[in-house]
Amino acid sequence: MNTRQQKILKELRLAQEPLTSSEIGSLLQVSSKTIRNDVKELNEQLESYDAYVSSTRGKGYQLIIQNERLFQQFIQSQHDPQDDIPSNHQERVSYLMEKLLMSSDYNKIEDLADELYISRSTLQHELKHIREILKKYDLALDQKPYHGIKVIGDETQIRYCISEYLFNQQSTLKDNMGDWLGILPKEELEVIKDRVLFNLRKYHIIISDISLQNLITHIAIACKRIRKSNSVQMVHHHLQEIEAKKEFLVAKEMAKEIQEKLNVSFTNHEVAYLAIHLQGTKLSNSCTHNMEAYSVIDSDIQEMVKEMIKRIDDEYGFHLTNDEELLLAMSLHLKPAINRYKFKMNIRNPMLDEIKSKYPLSFDAALIGAQLVQEKINITIDENEIGYLALHIEVAQERQKRNKKMAPRCLIVCASGLGSAQLLMFKLQSEFGDQLNIIGTTEYYNLLQQSFQNIDFIISTIPIEEKLTVPVIKISTILGETDLSKINTLLTQGEAVTEKYLRKKYTYLQKDFDTKEEVLSFICKDLESDCLVDEGYLESVLKRESFSPTSFGNMVAIPHPIDPQTEDTFWSVVTLQKPLQWEDKPVQLIVLLNISKNKKHDLKPMYMLLMKVLDDKNMVKDILQCKTYEQLKWKIK
Incomplete structure:
Protein backbone atom coordinates (compact mmCIF):
# COMPACT_ATOMS: atom_id res chain seq x y z
CA MET A 1 0.00 0.00 0.00
CA ASN A 2 1.65 3.24 -1.12
CA THR A 3 1.38 6.65 0.56
CA ARG A 4 -1.49 7.76 -1.68
CA GLN A 5 -3.49 4.61 -0.96
CA GLN A 6 -2.94 5.16 2.77
CA LYS A 7 -4.38 8.67 2.37
CA ILE A 8 -7.40 7.30 0.44
CA LEU A 9 -8.13 4.85 3.27
CA LYS A 10 -7.79 7.66 5.83
CA GLU A 11 -10.20 9.94 3.91
CA LEU A 12 -12.75 7.13 3.52
CA ARG A 13 -12.50 6.29 7.22
CA LEU A 14 -13.07 9.87 8.29
CA ALA A 15 -15.91 10.52 5.83
CA GLN A 16 -19.45 10.52 7.18
CA GLU A 17 -20.88 9.75 3.75
CA PRO A 18 -19.69 8.30 0.41
CA LEU A 19 -16.96 10.21 -1.46
CA THR A 20 -16.74 10.31 -5.26
CA SER A 21 -13.47 9.63 -7.08
CA SER A 22 -13.35 13.30 -8.15
CA GLU A 23 -13.77 14.49 -4.52
CA ILE A 24 -10.95 12.22 -3.32
CA GLY A 25 -8.87 13.21 -6.37
CA SER A 26 -9.31 16.91 -5.49
CA LEU A 27 -8.15 16.29 -1.92
CA LEU A 28 -5.08 14.34 -3.08
CA GLN A 29 -4.46 16.43 -6.21
CA VAL A 30 -4.63 13.46 -8.62
CA SER A 31 -7.07 12.39 -11.35
CA SER A 32 -10.29 10.41 -10.82
CA LYS A 33 -8.80 7.60 -12.92
CA THR A 34 -5.84 7.30 -10.51
CA ILE A 35 -8.25 7.06 -7.57
CA ARG A 36 -10.30 4.34 -9.32
CA ASN A 37 -7.15 2.31 -9.99
CA ASP A 38 -5.97 2.74 -6.39
CA VAL A 39 -9.37 1.63 -5.02
CA LYS A 40 -9.23 -1.48 -7.21
CA GLU A 41 -5.79 -2.34 -5.78
CA LEU A 42 -6.97 -1.61 -2.23
CA ASN A 43 -9.89 -4.01 -2.58
CA GLU A 44 -7.53 -6.77 -3.71
CA GLN A 45 -5.41 -6.20 -0.59
CA LEU A 46 -8.41 -5.90 1.78
CA GLU A 47 -10.09 -9.07 0.54
CA SER A 48 -8.60 -11.35 3.21
CA TYR A 49 -9.32 -8.92 6.09
CA ASP A 50 -13.14 -8.68 6.05
CA ALA A 51 -13.10 -5.13 4.67
CA TYR A 52 -13.70 -3.55 1.27
CA VAL A 53 -14.38 -0.25 -0.48
CA SER A 54 -17.93 -0.31 -1.83
CA SER A 55 -18.88 1.69 -4.91
CA THR A 56 -22.39 3.06 -5.44
CA ARG A 57 -23.25 4.70 -8.74
CA GLY A 58 -24.13 8.37 -8.26
CA LYS A 59 -22.92 8.41 -4.63
CA GLY A 60 -19.30 7.29 -4.54
CA TYR A 61 -16.97 5.14 -2.44
CA GLN A 62 -17.48 4.00 1.15
CA LEU A 63 -15.21 1.94 3.39
CA ILE A 64 -16.99 -1.11 4.84
CA ILE A 65 -15.24 -2.78 7.80
CA GLN A 66 -16.83 -6.07 8.88
CA ASN A 67 -14.13 -7.03 11.38
CA GLU A 68 -12.31 -4.14 13.10
CA ARG A 69 -9.65 -6.41 14.63
CA LEU A 70 -8.72 -7.90 11.25
CA PHE A 71 -8.71 -4.45 9.66
CA GLN A 72 -6.23 -3.18 12.27
CA GLN A 73 -4.03 -6.20 11.54
CA PHE A 74 -4.08 -5.21 7.87
CA ILE A 75 -3.04 -1.62 8.68
CA GLN A 76 -0.15 -2.84 10.84
CA SER A 77 0.98 -5.45 8.30
CA GLN A 78 1.10 -2.85 5.55
CA HIS A 79 3.65 -0.60 7.22
CA ASP A 80 6.87 -0.94 5.27
CA PRO A 81 9.77 1.53 5.36
CA GLN A 82 9.50 1.65 1.56
CA ASP A 83 5.99 3.13 1.92
CA ASP A 84 7.53 6.17 3.60
CA ILE A 85 9.47 7.07 0.47
CA PRO A 86 8.01 10.36 -0.80
CA SER A 87 5.91 9.73 -3.90
CA ASN A 88 5.15 13.25 -5.18
CA HIS A 89 6.68 16.71 -5.52
CA GLN A 90 5.41 18.15 -2.21
CA GLU A 91 6.46 15.11 -0.20
CA ARG A 92 9.92 15.13 -1.80
CA VAL A 93 10.39 18.86 -1.07
CA SER A 94 9.40 18.32 2.59
CA TYR A 95 11.73 15.32 2.87
CA LEU A 96 14.67 17.23 1.36
CA MET A 97 14.04 20.31 3.55
CA GLU A 98 14.14 18.15 6.68
CA LYS A 99 17.19 16.20 5.50
CA LEU A 100 19.22 19.30 4.56
CA LEU A 101 18.19 21.45 7.51
CA MET A 102 18.90 18.78 10.11
CA SER A 103 22.31 17.89 8.63
CA SER A 104 25.49 19.88 9.24
CA ASP A 105 27.45 17.94 6.62
CA TYR A 106 27.33 17.97 2.85
CA ASN A 107 24.89 15.54 1.19
CA LYS A 108 25.90 14.05 -2.13
CA ILE A 109 23.47 14.60 -5.01
CA GLU A 110 23.73 10.94 -6.08
CA ASP A 111 22.89 9.69 -2.56
CA LEU A 112 19.81 11.94 -2.31
CA ALA A 113 18.56 10.82 -5.72
CA ASP A 114 19.04 7.16 -4.74
CA GLU A 115 17.20 7.65 -1.42
CA LEU A 116 14.19 9.11 -3.24
CA TYR A 117 14.30 6.68 -6.19
CA ILE A 118 14.34 9.58 -8.66
CA SER A 119 16.66 10.72 -11.44
CA ARG A 120 19.32 13.37 -10.95
CA SER A 121 17.37 15.79 -13.22
CA THR A 122 14.19 15.34 -11.14
CA LEU A 123 16.20 16.00 -7.99
CA GLN A 124 17.60 19.22 -9.51
CA HIS A 125 14.01 20.31 -10.21
CA GLU A 126 13.07 19.72 -6.53
CA LEU A 127 16.22 21.56 -5.36
CA LYS A 128 15.12 24.60 -7.35
CA HIS A 129 12.04 24.79 -5.10
CA ILE A 130 14.19 24.20 -2.02
CA ARG A 131 16.33 27.22 -2.97
CA GLU A 132 13.18 29.39 -3.31
CA ILE A 133 12.02 28.39 0.17
CA LEU A 134 15.44 28.95 1.73
CA LYS A 135 15.69 32.38 0.09
CA LYS A 136 12.74 33.57 2.23
CA TYR A 137 14.92 32.98 5.29
CA ASP A 138 18.06 34.56 3.77
CA LEU A 139 19.58 31.08 3.45
CA ALA A 140 21.14 29.31 0.45
CA LEU A 141 22.38 25.94 -0.78
CA ASP A 142 26.15 25.64 -1.03
CA GLN A 143 27.30 23.12 -3.65
CA LYS A 144 30.85 21.74 -3.68
CA PRO A 145 32.27 19.35 -6.29
CA TYR A 146 32.77 15.82 -4.86
CA HIS A 147 31.12 16.90 -1.57
CA GLY A 148 27.51 17.67 -2.42
CA ILE A 149 25.14 20.31 -0.98
CA LYS A 150 24.37 21.84 2.41
CA VAL A 151 22.34 24.76 3.79
CA ILE A 152 24.42 27.85 4.63
CA GLY A 153 23.54 31.14 6.30
CA ASP A 154 23.14 32.78 9.70
CA GLU A 155 22.67 30.14 12.42
CA THR A 156 19.68 31.97 13.93
CA GLN A 157 17.97 31.94 10.53
CA ILE A 158 18.71 28.23 10.03
CA ARG A 159 17.05 27.44 13.38
CA TYR A 160 14.18 29.76 12.53
CA CYS A 161 13.72 27.92 9.22
CA ILE A 162 13.82 24.51 10.94
CA SER A 163 11.14 25.60 13.39
CA GLY A 280 8.47 35.99 22.74
CA THR A 281 6.07 33.73 24.65
CA LYS A 282 2.53 35.01 25.03
CA LEU A 283 1.47 36.55 28.34
CA SER A 284 -1.62 34.50 29.08
CA ASN A 285 -2.11 34.64 32.83
CA SER A 286 -5.84 35.13 33.29
CA CYS A 287 -5.26 35.88 36.98
CA THR A 288 -3.19 38.99 36.26
CA HIS A 289 -4.79 42.15 37.63
CA ASN A 290 -5.30 44.97 35.15
CA MET A 291 -3.02 47.44 36.91
CA GLU A 292 -0.27 44.82 37.20
CA ALA A 293 -0.66 43.96 33.52
CA TYR A 294 -0.59 47.59 32.40
CA SER A 295 2.66 48.08 34.32
CA VAL A 296 4.51 45.70 31.98
CA ILE A 297 3.17 47.25 28.76
CA ASP A 298 4.96 50.18 27.17
CA SER A 299 2.84 53.31 26.79
CA ASP A 300 3.61 53.53 23.07
CA ILE A 301 2.16 50.03 22.57
CA GLN A 302 -1.00 51.06 24.42
CA GLU A 303 -1.34 54.16 22.24
CA MET A 304 -0.82 52.12 19.09
CA VAL A 305 -3.50 49.61 20.16
CA LYS A 306 -5.93 52.45 20.93
CA GLU A 307 -5.38 53.75 17.41
CA MET A 308 -5.83 50.23 15.99
CA ILE A 309 -9.18 49.79 17.76
CA LYS A 310 -10.34 53.25 16.66
CA ARG A 311 -9.47 52.50 13.03
CA ILE A 312 -11.31 49.17 13.25
CA ASP A 313 -14.35 50.95 14.71
CA ASP A 314 -14.27 53.57 11.96
CA GLU A 315 -14.19 50.82 9.34
CA TYR A 316 -16.67 48.34 10.83
CA GLY A 317 -18.68 50.19 13.49
CA PHE A 318 -18.01 47.62 16.23
CA HIS A 319 -18.07 50.25 19.04
CA LEU A 320 -15.06 48.75 20.81
CA THR A 321 -13.14 51.98 21.49
CA ASN A 322 -14.06 52.04 25.20
CA ASP A 323 -13.45 48.33 25.79
CA GLU A 324 -10.63 48.34 28.35
CA GLU A 325 -10.34 44.54 28.34
CA LEU A 326 -9.75 44.52 24.58
CA LEU A 327 -7.13 47.27 24.92
CA LEU A 328 -5.34 45.24 27.61
CA ALA A 329 -5.58 41.90 25.78
CA MET A 330 -4.28 43.25 22.46
CA SER A 331 -1.51 45.21 24.21
CA LEU A 332 -0.43 42.08 26.11
CA HIS A 333 -0.37 40.17 22.83
CA LEU A 334 1.52 42.80 20.85
CA LYS A 335 4.31 43.29 23.40
CA PRO A 336 5.87 39.81 22.90
CA ALA A 337 4.72 39.76 19.25
CA ILE A 338 6.82 42.84 18.44
CA ASN A 339 9.78 41.19 20.18
CA ARG A 340 9.24 38.05 18.07
CA TYR A 341 9.42 40.02 14.86
CA LYS A 342 12.39 42.06 16.03
CA PHE A 343 14.41 38.84 16.28
CA LYS A 344 12.73 37.10 13.29
CA MET A 345 10.98 34.50 15.41
CA ASN A 346 7.90 32.53 14.46
CA ILE A 347 4.61 31.76 16.18
CA ARG A 348 2.30 28.92 15.29
CA ASN A 349 -1.47 29.22 15.17
CA PRO A 350 -3.02 25.76 14.78
CA MET A 351 -6.50 27.31 14.65
CA LEU A 352 -5.72 29.67 11.76
CA ASP A 353 -7.90 28.00 9.13
CA GLU A 354 -10.83 27.73 11.54
CA ILE A 355 -10.49 31.35 12.65
CA LYS A 356 -10.43 32.54 9.03
CA SER A 357 -13.46 30.47 8.11
CA LYS A 358 -15.56 30.96 11.27
CA TYR A 359 -14.68 34.61 12.01
CA PRO A 360 -13.79 36.24 8.67
CA LEU A 361 -15.10 39.65 9.74
CA SER A 362 -12.94 39.72 12.88
CA PHE A 363 -10.00 38.46 10.80
CA ASP A 364 -10.41 41.34 8.34
CA ALA A 365 -10.65 43.76 11.27
CA ALA A 366 -7.38 42.32 12.63
CA LEU A 367 -5.82 42.88 9.19
CA ILE A 368 -6.54 46.59 9.58
CA GLY A 369 -4.75 46.51 12.94
CA ALA A 370 -1.78 44.73 11.35
CA GLN A 371 -1.56 47.39 8.63
CA LEU A 372 -1.36 50.11 11.29
CA VAL A 373 1.50 48.26 13.04
CA GLN A 374 3.36 48.17 9.73
CA GLU A 375 2.80 51.90 9.24
CA LYS A 376 3.92 52.80 12.76
CA ILE A 377 6.95 50.58 13.39
CA ASN A 378 7.62 48.96 10.00
CA ILE A 379 6.87 45.42 11.19
CA THR A 380 4.92 43.08 8.91
CA ILE A 381 2.65 40.82 10.96
CA ASP A 382 1.91 37.45 9.34
CA GLU A 383 -1.47 35.71 9.25
CA ASN A 384 -0.70 33.40 12.22
CA GLU A 385 -0.38 36.46 14.45
CA ILE A 386 -3.36 38.17 12.77
CA GLY A 387 -5.44 35.09 13.65
CA TYR A 388 -4.71 35.60 17.36
CA LEU A 389 -5.61 39.30 17.13
CA ALA A 390 -8.87 38.28 15.41
CA LEU A 391 -9.72 36.08 18.41
CA HIS A 392 -9.39 39.06 20.77
CA ILE A 393 -11.70 41.12 18.54
CA GLU A 394 -14.24 38.27 18.43
CA VAL A 395 -14.05 38.00 22.24
CA ALA A 396 -14.81 41.71 22.56
CA GLN A 397 -17.87 41.38 20.31
CA GLU A 398 -19.14 38.42 22.32
CA ARG A 399 -18.55 40.39 25.51
CA GLN A 400 -20.80 43.12 24.18
CA LYS A 401 -23.62 40.59 23.85
CA ARG A 402 -23.24 39.20 27.34
CA ASN A 403 -21.53 41.49 29.82
CA LYS A 404 -22.68 39.88 33.04
CA LYS A 405 -21.75 36.85 35.17
CA MET A 406 -23.67 33.58 34.95
CA ALA A 407 -24.16 30.60 37.29
CA PRO A 408 -23.04 25.76 37.75
CA ARG A 409 -19.36 24.82 37.81
CA CYS A 410 -16.88 23.89 35.12
CA LEU A 411 -13.24 24.60 34.25
CA ILE A 412 -12.05 25.19 30.68
CA VAL A 413 -8.76 23.63 29.53
CA CYS A 414 -7.58 25.37 26.37
CA ALA A 415 -4.24 24.79 24.65
CA SER A 416 -4.09 27.95 22.58
CA GLY A 417 -3.86 30.72 25.14
CA LEU A 418 -6.09 33.32 26.73
CA GLY A 419 -7.79 34.67 23.59
CA SER A 420 -9.25 31.35 22.46
CA ALA A 421 -10.09 30.30 26.04
CA GLN A 422 -12.06 33.51 26.61
CA LEU A 423 -13.82 33.21 23.28
CA LEU A 424 -14.82 29.65 24.15
CA MET A 425 -16.05 30.85 27.54
CA PHE A 426 -18.27 33.55 26.07
CA LYS A 427 -19.64 31.20 23.42
CA LEU A 428 -20.59 28.63 26.05
CA GLN A 429 -22.17 31.28 28.26
CA SER A 430 -24.08 32.64 25.30
CA GLU A 431 -25.46 29.16 24.54
CA PHE A 432 -26.19 27.80 28.04
CA GLY A 433 -26.82 30.99 30.02
CA ASP A 434 -27.76 30.34 33.66
CA GLN A 435 -27.28 26.60 33.23
CA LEU A 436 -23.48 26.92 33.29
CA ASN A 437 -21.00 28.64 35.62
CA ILE A 438 -17.50 28.79 34.14
CA ILE A 439 -15.20 29.37 37.09
CA GLY A 440 -11.99 29.81 35.08
CA THR A 441 -9.60 28.62 32.40
CA THR A 442 -6.25 26.84 32.57
CA GLU A 443 -3.55 25.40 30.33
CA TYR A 444 -3.14 21.63 30.01
CA TYR A 445 0.30 21.55 31.62
CA ASN A 446 -1.05 23.34 34.71
CA LEU A 447 -4.22 21.21 35.02
CA LEU A 448 -2.95 18.89 37.76
CA GLN A 449 -2.00 21.91 39.88
CA GLN A 450 -5.70 22.85 40.09
CA SER A 451 -8.05 21.98 42.93
CA PHE A 452 -11.13 20.05 41.75
CA GLN A 453 -13.14 20.58 44.96
CA ASN A 454 -15.44 23.24 43.50
CA ILE A 455 -15.59 21.83 39.96
CA ASP A 456 -18.35 19.56 38.65
CA PHE A 457 -16.73 18.83 35.28
CA ILE A 458 -14.04 19.97 32.83
CA ILE A 459 -14.50 21.23 29.28
CA SER A 460 -11.32 20.62 27.28
CA THR A 461 -10.19 21.37 23.71
CA ILE A 462 -7.56 18.58 23.83
CA PRO A 463 -7.76 14.94 24.96
CA ILE A 464 -7.02 14.44 28.68
CA GLU A 465 -5.80 10.90 29.43
CA GLU A 466 -5.10 11.36 33.16
CA LYS A 467 -7.67 9.91 35.58
CA LEU A 468 -9.32 12.92 37.23
CA THR A 469 -11.88 13.11 40.02
CA VAL A 470 -14.36 14.91 37.74
CA PRO A 471 -15.71 14.09 34.27
CA VAL A 472 -14.05 15.58 31.15
CA ILE A 473 -15.97 16.73 28.06
CA LYS A 474 -13.87 17.06 24.87
CA ILE A 475 -14.98 19.74 22.40
CA SER A 476 -13.61 21.64 19.39
CA THR A 477 -11.44 24.72 20.04
CA ILE A 478 -13.59 26.88 17.78
CA LEU A 479 -17.32 26.47 18.39
CA GLY A 480 -18.88 27.11 14.99
CA GLU A 481 -22.14 28.95 14.72
CA THR A 482 -23.73 25.74 13.44
CA ASP A 483 -22.91 24.05 16.78
CA LEU A 484 -24.51 26.76 18.86
CA SER A 485 -27.40 28.14 16.86
CA LYS A 486 -30.90 26.75 16.81
CA ILE A 487 -31.90 25.00 13.62
CA ASN A 488 -34.89 27.28 13.14
CA THR A 489 -32.55 30.31 12.96
CA LEU A 490 -31.15 29.04 9.69
CA LEU A 491 -34.60 28.02 8.46
CA THR A 492 -36.22 31.38 9.18
CA GLN A 493 -33.33 33.40 7.80
CA GLY A 494 -32.68 31.21 4.76
CA GLU A 495 -35.18 33.05 2.58
CA ALA A 496 -33.91 36.44 3.73
CA VAL A 497 -30.35 35.63 2.70
CA THR A 498 -31.35 34.61 -0.83
CA GLU A 499 -33.35 37.80 -1.32
CA LYS A 500 -30.81 40.10 0.29
CA TYR A 501 -27.43 38.92 -0.98
CA LEU A 502 -27.92 36.77 -4.11
CA ARG A 503 -28.13 38.45 -7.54
CA LYS A 504 -29.10 36.45 -10.63
CA LYS A 505 -26.97 38.67 -12.89
CA TYR A 506 -23.88 38.04 -10.78
CA THR A 507 -24.29 34.28 -10.37
CA TYR A 508 -22.09 32.21 -12.69
CA LEU A 509 -22.52 28.44 -12.56
CA GLN A 510 -20.38 25.59 -13.95
CA LYS A 511 -17.65 27.88 -15.32
CA ASP A 512 -14.23 26.77 -16.56
CA PHE A 513 -11.27 28.69 -15.09
CA ASP A 514 -7.73 27.54 -14.31
CA THR A 515 -6.50 30.20 -11.85
CA LYS A 516 -7.90 32.40 -9.13
CA GLU A 517 -6.72 35.48 -11.06
CA GLU A 518 -8.88 34.45 -14.05
CA VAL A 519 -11.96 34.01 -11.83
CA LEU A 520 -11.52 37.31 -10.00
CA SER A 521 -10.79 39.22 -13.21
CA PHE A 522 -13.97 37.81 -14.80
CA ILE A 523 -16.19 38.76 -11.83
CA CYS A 524 -14.71 42.23 -11.31
CA LYS A 525 -14.87 43.09 -15.02
CA ASP A 526 -18.62 42.38 -14.99
CA LEU A 527 -19.16 44.62 -11.97
CA GLU A 528 -17.02 47.34 -13.56
CA SER A 529 -18.92 47.24 -16.86
CA ASP A 530 -22.17 47.78 -14.91
CA CYS A 531 -20.56 50.81 -13.20
CA LEU A 532 -20.96 49.25 -9.74
CA VAL A 533 -17.21 49.49 -9.03
CA ASP A 534 -14.28 51.43 -10.47
CA GLU A 535 -11.34 50.02 -12.39
CA GLY A 536 -9.24 49.53 -9.25
CA TYR A 537 -11.65 46.97 -7.79
CA LEU A 538 -9.75 43.89 -8.96
CA GLU A 539 -6.52 45.34 -7.57
CA SER A 540 -8.24 45.88 -4.20
CA VAL A 541 -9.46 42.25 -4.13
CA LEU A 542 -6.01 40.90 -5.06
CA LYS A 543 -4.37 43.14 -2.44
CA ARG A 544 -6.59 41.59 0.24
CA GLU A 545 -5.60 38.12 -1.03
CA SER A 546 -1.91 39.02 -0.76
CA PHE A 547 -2.27 39.59 3.00
CA SER A 548 -3.89 36.21 3.64
CA PRO A 549 -5.63 33.82 1.21
CA THR A 550 -9.41 33.58 1.57
CA SER A 551 -9.57 29.87 0.74
CA PHE A 552 -10.84 28.33 3.96
CA GLY A 553 -11.15 24.64 3.05
CA ASN A 554 -14.30 22.72 2.10
CA MET A 555 -13.60 23.71 -1.56
CA VAL A 556 -14.66 27.32 -0.84
CA ALA A 557 -13.01 30.76 -1.22
CA ILE A 558 -14.54 34.03 -0.04
CA PRO A 559 -12.54 36.87 -1.64
CA HIS A 560 -13.44 40.51 -1.01
CA PRO A 561 -11.94 43.97 -1.57
CA ILE A 562 -9.77 45.66 1.00
CA ASP A 563 -11.61 48.93 0.23
CA PRO A 564 -15.42 48.54 -0.09
CA GLN A 565 -16.92 50.29 -3.15
CA THR A 566 -20.48 49.11 -3.83
CA GLU A 567 -23.66 50.84 -2.68
CA ASP A 568 -25.17 47.58 -1.33
CA THR A 569 -23.70 44.42 0.14
CA PHE A 570 -24.26 41.43 -2.17
CA TRP A 571 -22.52 38.31 -3.45
CA SER A 572 -21.01 37.38 -6.79
CA VAL A 573 -21.17 33.58 -6.88
CA VAL A 574 -19.07 31.35 -9.16
CA THR A 575 -19.08 27.53 -9.31
CA LEU A 576 -16.47 25.66 -11.36
CA GLN A 577 -16.63 22.47 -13.40
CA LYS A 578 -13.38 21.35 -11.75
CA PRO A 579 -11.40 22.59 -8.74
CA LEU A 580 -8.51 25.03 -9.15
CA GLN A 581 -5.61 25.59 -6.76
CA TRP A 582 -6.14 28.66 -4.54
CA GLU A 583 -2.78 28.99 -2.76
CA ASP A 584 -2.56 25.78 -0.71
CA LYS A 585 -6.19 24.60 -1.07
CA PRO A 586 -8.40 23.29 -3.88
CA VAL A 587 -11.40 25.55 -4.56
CA GLN A 588 -14.54 24.99 -6.63
CA LEU A 589 -16.98 27.52 -5.13
CA ILE A 590 -16.11 31.23 -5.04
CA VAL A 591 -18.28 33.83 -3.30
CA LEU A 592 -16.98 37.36 -3.88
CA LEU A 593 -18.27 39.61 -1.11
CA ASN A 594 -19.14 43.01 -2.54
CA ILE A 595 -19.23 45.06 0.64
CA SER A 596 -21.28 48.21 0.98
CA LYS A 597 -19.20 51.33 1.66
CA ASN A 598 -22.09 52.78 3.69
CA LYS A 599 -23.47 49.97 5.87
CA LYS A 600 -20.48 48.19 7.35
CA HIS A 601 -22.17 47.55 10.70
CA ASP A 602 -24.57 45.12 8.96
CA LEU A 603 -21.77 42.71 8.05
CA LYS A 604 -21.84 40.43 11.13
CA PRO A 605 -25.24 38.80 10.40
CA MET A 606 -24.28 38.39 6.73
CA TYR A 607 -21.03 36.62 7.64
CA MET A 608 -22.84 34.37 10.14
CA LEU A 609 -25.37 33.30 7.52
CA LEU A 610 -22.69 32.74 4.90
CA MET A 611 -20.62 30.60 7.24
CA LYS A 612 -23.63 28.41 8.09
CA VAL A 613 -24.11 27.66 4.41
CA LEU A 614 -20.45 27.18 3.46
CA ASP A 615 -19.50 25.15 6.56
CA ASP A 616 -21.95 22.47 5.48
CA LYS A 617 -20.12 19.95 3.28
CA ASN A 618 -23.36 18.57 1.81
CA MET A 619 -24.62 22.06 1.08
CA VAL A 620 -21.43 22.92 -0.83
CA LYS A 621 -21.72 19.67 -2.78
CA ASP A 622 -25.35 20.51 -3.67
CA ILE A 623 -24.42 24.06 -4.73
CA LEU A 624 -21.67 22.73 -7.03
CA GLN A 625 -24.25 20.55 -8.80
CA CYS A 626 -26.67 23.43 -9.48
CA LYS A 627 -27.18 24.24 -13.16
CA THR A 628 -29.49 27.25 -12.80
CA TYR A 629 -29.88 30.28 -10.54
CA GLU A 630 -33.29 29.00 -9.40
CA GLN A 631 -31.75 25.70 -8.26
CA LEU A 632 -29.04 27.57 -6.34
CA LYS A 633 -31.58 29.86 -4.68
CA TRP A 634 -33.74 26.90 -3.69
CA LYS A 635 -30.78 24.95 -2.28
CA ILE A 636 -29.70 27.85 -0.05
CA LYS A 637 -33.27 28.40 1.13
Missing part, protein backbone atom coordinates in the same frame (compact mmCIF):
# COMPACT_ATOMS: atom_id res chain seq x y z
CA GLU A 164 9.00 27.49 10.87
CA TYR A 165 9.09 25.05 7.98
CA LEU A 166 9.25 21.72 9.80
CA PHE A 167 7.77 22.25 13.27
CA ASN A 168 4.93 24.51 12.18
CA GLN A 169 3.59 21.88 9.81
CA GLN A 170 2.69 19.76 12.84
CA SER A 171 -0.24 20.38 15.15
CA THR A 172 0.11 17.73 17.88
CA LEU A 173 0.10 19.20 21.35
CA LYS A 174 0.94 16.17 23.44
CA ASP A 175 2.49 12.83 22.60
CA ASN A 176 5.92 12.37 21.03
CA MET A 177 6.69 16.05 21.24
CA GLY A 178 9.44 16.62 18.72
CA ASP A 179 9.90 12.91 17.87
CA TRP A 180 8.54 13.39 14.37
CA LEU A 181 11.46 15.69 13.63
CA GLY A 182 14.02 13.29 15.02
CA ILE A 183 15.48 16.23 16.94
CA LEU A 184 16.42 14.37 20.12
CA PRO A 185 15.59 11.06 21.84
CA LYS A 186 12.33 11.08 23.80
CA GLU A 187 14.05 10.88 27.20
CA GLU A 188 16.12 14.01 26.41
CA LEU A 189 13.00 15.87 25.32
CA GLU A 190 11.40 14.94 28.64
CA VAL A 191 14.42 16.40 30.52
CA ILE A 192 14.04 19.68 28.61
CA LYS A 193 10.28 19.76 29.23
CA ASP A 194 10.77 19.06 32.96
CA ARG A 195 13.40 21.81 33.42
CA VAL A 196 11.40 24.34 31.40
CA LEU A 197 8.21 23.72 33.42
CA PHE A 198 10.12 23.82 36.72
CA ASN A 199 11.59 27.26 35.96
CA LEU A 200 8.40 28.69 34.45
CA ARG A 201 6.58 27.84 37.69
CA LYS A 202 9.46 28.99 39.87
CA TYR A 203 9.46 32.45 38.24
CA HIS A 204 5.66 32.63 37.79
CA ILE A 205 5.84 32.86 34.00
CA ILE A 206 2.55 31.71 32.44
CA ILE A 207 2.48 30.69 28.77
CA SER A 208 0.02 28.77 26.60
CA ASP A 209 0.50 25.08 25.82
CA ILE A 210 1.38 25.91 22.22
CA SER A 211 3.99 28.45 23.34
CA LEU A 212 5.36 25.82 25.74
CA GLN A 213 5.70 23.25 22.96
CA ASN A 214 7.28 25.86 20.70
CA LEU A 215 9.81 26.76 23.42
CA ILE A 216 10.74 23.10 24.09
CA THR A 217 11.19 22.48 20.38
CA HIS A 218 13.44 25.55 19.99
CA ILE A 219 15.62 24.34 22.87
CA ALA A 220 15.76 20.85 21.33
CA ILE A 221 16.81 22.34 17.98
CA ALA A 222 19.46 24.41 19.80
CA CYS A 223 20.85 21.28 21.55
CA LYS A 224 20.99 19.39 18.27
CA ARG A 225 22.78 22.24 16.48
CA ILE A 226 25.22 22.94 19.36
CA ARG A 227 26.25 19.27 19.42
CA LYS A 228 27.19 19.60 15.76
CA SER A 229 29.27 22.72 16.50
CA ASN A 230 26.70 25.18 15.11
CA SER A 231 26.36 28.03 17.60
CA VAL A 232 24.46 31.31 17.57
CA GLN A 233 26.49 34.53 17.49
CA MET A 234 24.58 37.67 18.49
CA VAL A 235 25.37 41.29 17.74
CA HIS A 236 27.09 42.81 20.81
CA HIS A 237 24.49 45.51 21.56
CA HIS A 238 21.64 42.98 21.22
CA LEU A 239 23.44 40.68 23.65
CA GLN A 240 23.86 43.49 26.19
CA GLU A 241 20.21 44.49 25.84
CA ILE A 242 18.99 40.92 26.49
CA GLU A 243 21.41 40.27 29.39
CA ALA A 244 19.70 43.08 31.31
CA LYS A 245 16.27 41.37 31.13
CA LYS A 246 14.65 39.09 33.74
CA GLU A 247 14.22 36.42 31.05
CA PHE A 248 18.00 36.13 30.71
CA LEU A 249 18.32 35.00 34.35
CA VAL A 250 15.53 32.46 33.88
CA ALA A 251 17.11 31.24 30.63
CA LYS A 252 20.49 30.94 32.38
CA GLU A 253 19.03 28.63 35.04
CA MET A 254 17.21 26.54 32.42
CA ALA A 255 20.37 26.26 30.32
CA LYS A 256 22.53 25.33 33.33
CA GLU A 257 20.20 22.49 34.36
CA ILE A 258 19.79 21.19 30.79
CA GLN A 259 23.57 21.45 30.27
CA GLU A 260 24.26 19.28 33.34
CA LYS A 261 21.79 16.56 32.34
CA LEU A 262 22.34 16.48 28.56
CA ASN A 263 26.01 17.45 28.36
CA VAL A 264 25.37 20.38 26.01
CA SER A 265 27.41 23.56 26.43
CA PHE A 266 25.40 26.82 26.30
CA THR A 267 27.43 29.99 25.67
CA ASN A 268 26.16 33.41 26.75
CA HIS A 269 25.01 33.91 23.16
CA GLU A 270 22.99 30.68 23.34
CA VAL A 271 21.47 31.69 26.69
CA ALA A 272 20.50 35.03 25.16
CA TYR A 273 18.93 33.15 22.23
CA LEU A 274 16.85 31.13 24.72
CA ALA A 275 15.91 34.34 26.58
CA ILE A 276 14.59 35.84 23.35
CA HIS A 277 12.23 32.89 22.99
CA LEU A 278 11.08 33.39 26.58
CA GLN A 279 10.42 37.06 25.80
